[in-house]
Structures are given as structure tokens and as C-alpha cells.
Amino acid sequence: MFLIFGDPVSHSKSPLMHNYFFKKEKIDECYGRYHLKEGSKIIEKFKELKIKGANVTVPHKEWAFKLCDEVRGIAKEIGAVNTLVKEGDKIIGYNTDAPGFLEAIKEFDYKSVLIIGAGGTAKALSLVLPQADILNRSANRLEYFKQKNKKTFTWDNIDNFKYDLIINTTSAGLNDDNLPAPEEILNKLFSNAKYAVDVIYGKETPFLALAKKYNLKTKTGLDMLVYQGVLAMEYFLGKELKREEVAKIYFEILKD
Ligand code: NDP
16 A cells, blocks of 8 residues: 655546556556644654555655654755655655656757756755755845855846757746746747756646747656656565656546
């Protein structure tokens, strides 16, 4: 038995994705959701429910990081865990969000990257895309990136518009028709870029609609969602999978 912990958790697509995979692959397992209010109880609950593994969503990823027995891989730098796996008596924590993003864009041929936004997702992506510069509407959250010697801009002082890949990690466009930065700035960026990726899924955001006018190759957050799931499944099953084939299965059920 596997499940996802979150608050809220009813919107999560993970049960749909992973149960469909188990069914298709004739694996006798199931994946549920658990509405956990207190993140500090996450490991206690994991043990009590006698599950083999779990995903962790907002707002419990930091609790999972702090409380699991051992953190492995990039999760150590990110400071957040989205996948927990039982290994003997221990519960091991991993992060597959940012590596899932990289896997989703692996066919892209890019050198320079601009990340728009400076929240949790931007931090995680900047660790797997160390060459990335950061653009945010306000200066406050840029401090973290400055301390890591990253090049940062606000809308007022951006002076470089030449990037191959532009990533929107803000929530602009999620529940509104906003662009993540003024249109003049995006027009300049898109006229030099090759690729635009949004981490939002379930809709085409104004950001991606504008990128398409410049004939850029685009991807939505669905790809990131799918590949974080594929990588989590590798940890759950304790083996490498044929990632493209598994991703196809997940896309099949999510696109319905
Ligand atoms: P945070 O709240 O940590 O950060 C939000 C960032 O967006 C801040 O930098 C904020 O700027 C900026 N922002 C918010 N609204 C606007 C706006 N209207 N215009 C410009 N900038 C704006 O969010 P997260 O990093 O946790 O999540 C961001 C998005 O990523 C969400 O939409 C979430 O759904 C998505 N996501 C998708 C995943 C997937 O698998 N596809 C996985 C994880 C997240 P400021 O600092 O000025 O406030």
C-alpha cells in the first residue's frame, strides 16, 4: 500500500496516476490519499498505516524532510521531501519534483536559463539548473538567490533578454489571466528564446499562449507532474523503470 499525504489532498492526481500504472503493469498494489492536518505526525502516521511508501504534498514536504530517518540525493540541498520509502526499519526521503522537471525537458537543447518567480519551486529548480538567472516581481525573495551568487532581476532592472529556456514558476495564470512579468519584458525574452515551460498544469496559461506566438517549443506542468511520478515509482518499486514507457501510461490517464 502506498499513499499521498497532504492538506488539502483531494485534488491530487497521484492516486489516479499510480493506480492506473499498477493496473496496467498487473502489480498487486494500491495507492490512496491521506488528509494529514499535522505535518509533525507524518512519520508516525506512515508507520501506523504500515505502508511501503508515500508521496508528500503541500504543506508537509519540509516536515517529511526533517522527520524521516535519512534524506538522500538532491532533497538534502532542497530541504524538502516529496517521496518517502520504507527500507528495512528506516524511512528514506527523496525529492523527485526538481529531477522530474529535468527529466521532462531532457530533449531540449539549451544553455542559458531564466527562472521567473522566487518561491519554493524556483529554489528547487535553481538547484538542478545551476546556470539559471532569476526574475521576480519583488526584491524580497531574491535575497536567497543573491546569497547563492546567482544573478537576479526585478522587473525594473532586468538587462539581459537572451536566454534559451524561460521557466514560469509563479502562480500567475493559475486562477487568473495574469502574465508572470510585464508583456514588454516577455516579448523581448521570447523573441530570443527557444523554449518556454510553465509549472502550472491543467490549463494553457497566458505565459505559454504568448510563447506560442513566438513559435517556441513549450511544455506545461503536466510533464513535471508525470516525471516526478515516474521517478517516485522507481523508488517505490526499488528498481529503474523504462521511464518513457511509464510516462506514456501516466500521460494516457491524465489526458482523459
Ligand atoms: P510560492 O508561493 O512559493 O512562490 C510564488 C512566486 O510567484 C513568488 O516568487 C511570487 O512573487 C510569484 N508570484 C505570485 N503571483 C504572481 C503574479 N501574479 N505575478 C508575478 N509573480 C507572481 O509558490 P510555489 O513555488 O510553491 O508554487 C508556484 C507554482 O508552482 C504553483 O502554481 C504550483 O501549482 C506550481 N507547482 C507545480 C508542480 C508540478 O508538478 N507541475 C509542482 C510544484 C508546484 P513575490 O515574491 O513577489 O510574491
